[in-house]
Amino acid sequence: MASFDFRAWARRAADWSVDYLASVRSRPVRAQTAPGSIHAALPALPPQEGESMEAIFEDLDRLILPGMTHWQHPRFFAYFPANSSPPSVVAEFVTAAMAAQCMLWQTSPAATELEARMMEWLRSMIGLPASFAGVIQDSATSATFAAVLTARERALSYMSNTAGLFGTTPLRAYCSAEAHSSVDKAIRMAGIGHQNLVKVPTLGPMAGIDVAALDDAIREDKSAGMTPFLIVACLGGTSIGAVDDIARVADVARRHGIFLHVDAAWAGSAMICPEFRHLMRGAEAADSFVFNPHKWLFTNFDCSAHFVKDPKALTYTLGLKPAYLRTLGLGDNEVPGVTDYNEWSVPLGRRFRALKLWFVIRHYGVEALREKIRGHVAWTRELAGLIDADPNFELTSTPVLALLTFRWRPAGLAEDDPALDDLNARLVEAINDSGRLYLTQTRHKGHFVLRFQVGQTETTREDVLAAWDDIRTIAASLPR
Template sequence: MKWDEFAGWGHKVADWAQEYHQTIADRPVRAQTEPGDILNALPASPPEGPESMEDIFRDFEQIVMPGMTHWQHPRFFAYFPTNATPPSVLAEYLVATLTAQCMLWQTSPAATEMETRVLDWLRQATGLPEDFSGVIQDSASGATLAAILTMRERALDWHGNTQGLAGQTPVRVYASREVHTSIDRAIWIAGIGEENLIRIPTNGPQRAMDIASLRKAIQADREAGLKPAGIVACVGGTGVGATDDIAAVAQVAQQEGLYLHVDAAWAGNAMICPEFRPMWAGTESADSIVFNPYKWIGGQFDGSVHFVRSPEDLTRTLAISPEYLRTHGKDGIINYSEWSVPLGRRFRALKLWFLIRAYGLDGLRKRIRDHVRWSQQLHDKIATTPGFEIVTPPMWSLWSFRYLREGFDPDDLNLRLVNAINDDGRIYLTQTRVDGDLVIRFQAGQFDTTEKDVMMAWDVITEIARGLE
């Protein structure tokens, strides 16, 4: 394919994308294929010669599309969505066209300076104070790893990177079991070790870390000659939306001299609505915060917003500047590759710039408020439906329930129910466990979902529950 053919195919792909989004509700949400179907439909060996775009695109539609779960479906109520909006998709098109490597200011000044500006827009939008600076990471996992590495280095007086961890006093990190497994991975990769991730019990409807238990754990570690390094708190945990009392956790962190990272990967988006900010009160005292715009406000994957109070601590942990990466003769520049684990960086700020300008903060706030309101309406309806039990209350647009029937094992019954719902294809839900019990979780957050889509979930859930034997 040559560039003089590109515009024609670009039009075809754009037309296909528009039709796909306009008709996506007619498709089953989850892929209906069996394991191996796609693999077996793909040739075992690569082609020796070129193939036509007509053949390639035909196979895309016939082989690839049947195996896709439709994350942009308005009845995608599983996990958290990874939204795509028309302006951000167009921006991604431009990013792919430019294919800039935005590791340094000099390799793409516009990318660096736009990232600085757009991240400050989001700082203002979420009500964070001016002493936070932002960077776009590949994912919340990358931001969390950067935070864990920084708290490790700070606790070791910046000797971990130079001396290694052998012979160092073990560092300890504290979190509840409600935090995302990316924290576990970060602990592994950072060399801290799973045994040094201390799980703090939770209590209350928000399943928040018990502050007294947190203090006792830190004190016990100090008395044992270990080195407390930091705390990872969550706002809107993935399972059922667990949210720590950030103000209380921040007070402990300050008194103990510990680094505090707040994982708000999903719920942080809701903080563009002032009425939701009391749920993360105290976050202004954290050392770092992460949230994912693609999980709610429409800036599609990848790209996570990582705010830090001290960029100097972050760059002291991650920056390496060989001669070939230095920019001479320029003062006051930012090289965001020094703020991230990867050296390579995409022009991710462009899609956030397009997104925020195209909808405005008011347009994005309206969607979040609608999703929360509609989800709570469905919660209220399920709560009054015989045979159903609410397990965890709504945290923004996320809550959980289970179906109970006399003579049936609850875990087995609910696993069969969620599998039957997903095989049906009209909606998509996922399960989790709460205090050992298997429950079904619901969340509304797909950018184009409607009240009708959300309320349809009641019809599907109750219809399929009645049909279980």
């Protein structure tokens, strides 16, 4: 388009981005629009003639921005963070400009070799041994799916990709009741069947998997002629931050010859701080391990670090090399960093995700990244103390790193009062409708409870304390 002034509009987009991040604190955290209102405001048919960029930017501000939930808001305390940072955003600008398809080493050697080095950096940052190799996936869901497929193939001597699952003995997978729903999804997509995912009870203050019950379940399934093939251990579950005793789970996996995958999607970033690594004790014995720098390491979504003990098991499962994807002259030589990462992933196409990691880690340095995470954990612990001391509120699970759950229980209401669930549901909606902060909910031990996680890049201690003041004020204003 000859009339398109790329330089001018690229500068406009950069200025818009800087202004947005500078003003995001003043916006309602959760979108305040009514369902369907944005869809109704957009034309039913596409324009037949091109429109000006000026008009498009005007509609960006008028139509789109009011309908966005602002994940980079300092008072975003919902779900888990998808936090970003200025160096990561700059890297994404560059990545988008190059628009490289990084499926093979030869399609962008720098992208492949930088990815290999970044995974080595991350591996050392969280204390995994050098026996692990890594790949950047789009999400922990994809990494877990890859682990399920690899475990399935290993259990069936790599024959199910060829012959299918027909006629095989039922495969059985195991995880705790606190494991993320991505495990359920992966089991379904892998053709295992949801009824073959065994949800083992949890126990203790960290809601870890009952290891004795896990061992019993595996023995019973073996006696029934089934094939146990996978255990998924949880390090920082989404609901309440549940943490399994990975070392004991690994012992069970080793005794029974079962593939062990560790899902540390959120909490794995905190492992860059040595004082938190006791939570991952035993992870060195796993077959695969995943965590998301896009959750709590200040790197734009999507960027999931997937480590595997045996890369060949993964590539035997996912890899295909038709003639048109072969790199001539490379053969099967093992050259450091020279890898066709499409064979490590479900999609063939791959974005240049390593660049933003490179920008972020180099810009901050490991120690500054640690200090950010330490701050989030410290402020969460302080908030837990305030909640515990308030006669009208109660903690409902043991705080884990930068996540806690709590509920409003006004003085005089019994712990099992059926009115409490409705009371807390109305509270979380009133909090989010206020626009001043954003929380989400879960169910724990049969109760409706509120989740509070600290992890947004620009969040401060003052934001956490102000959020607590808002929660109490809003609760006091609600009719009981």
